[in-house]
Amino acid sequence: xxxxxxxxxxxxxxxxxxxxxxxxxxxxxxxxxxxxxxxxxxxxxxxxxxxxxxxxxxxxxxxxxxxxxxxxxxxxxxxxxxxxxxxxxxxxxxxxxxxxxxxxxxxxxxxxxxxxxxxxxxxxxxxxxxxxxxxxxxxxxxxxxxxxxxxxx
Numbered sequence: 371x372x373x374x375x376x377x378x379x380x381x382x383x384x385x386x387x388x389x390x391x392x393x394x395x396x397x398x399x400x401x402x403x404x405x406x407x408x409x410x411x412x413x414x415x416x417x418x419x420x421x422x423x424x425x426x427x428x429x430x431x432x433x434x435x436x437x438x439x440x441x442x443x444x445x446x447x448x449x450x451x452x453x454x455x456x457x458x459x460x461x462x463x464x465x466x467x468x469x470x471x472x473x474x475x476x477x478x479x480x481x482x483x484x485x486x487x488x489x490x491x492x493x494x495x496x497x498x499x500x501x502x503x504x505x506x507x508x509x510x511x512x513x514x515x516x517x518x519x520x521x522x523x
Contacts, residue, residue: 371402374446376439378453378464382410385494386452393450393492405442407435409463414439416466423473436470449489449518451509458501460508468512475515482517489518 375393379386390406397404412435422430429436443449453460460468475481491509493502506520513520 371397371447372442372445373397373402373404373448373450374439374442375404375406375450375452376464376467377406377408377410378451378461378467379408379494380410380461380463381454382408384454386454389492389494390452393452405446407439407442409461409467412439414463414467414470417469417472423476427473427477429470429473431470436467439467440474443516447487449487449513449516450492451489451513452492453494453505453509455493455495455499455502455505458499458504460505465508468508471512471515478515481511481514485514485517485519487518489513489516489520491520 375390377386377390381387387408390408394404394406414436415431415434418431420430422428453464489509491506493505495502506522510520
């Protein structure tokens with residue numbers, strides 16, 4: 371099984387990094403191939419709003435790691451989102467990565483018809499946050515666009 375883990379925390383060595391390492395170790399121990407991406411470590415430029423992806427189905431930004439992420443996602447059987455809760459939302463750095471998925475949405479004319487692959491959200495917070503449901507919306511929409519269905523416990 372091919373697994374992609376996206377660590378959406380801007381903190382390179384925080385709680386999400388430890389959770390990501392645990393998830394990676396767990397999957398590797400069961401014989402899975404794992405690709406890990408981190409908004410703190412990898413280089414992802416934000417969408418510039420040029421609309422090139424809508425017009426040409428090609429992103430105008432080519433000098434970052436988004437192509438490598440998209441290739442791994444295409445091959446993935448399972449997706450794991452790891453993110454801290456920032457004021458009831460995902461961090462801006464993770465939202466910037468999700469915004470770049472507009473090129474995929476444009477190429478296929480919307481949300482993927484086949485969403486049979488599973489996605490999981492692993493959220494961390496310093497204390498109980500009653501608004502975590504709101505942060506699942508962009509993760510669900512991005513998962514669906516990519517051909518995954520976010521599993522809700």
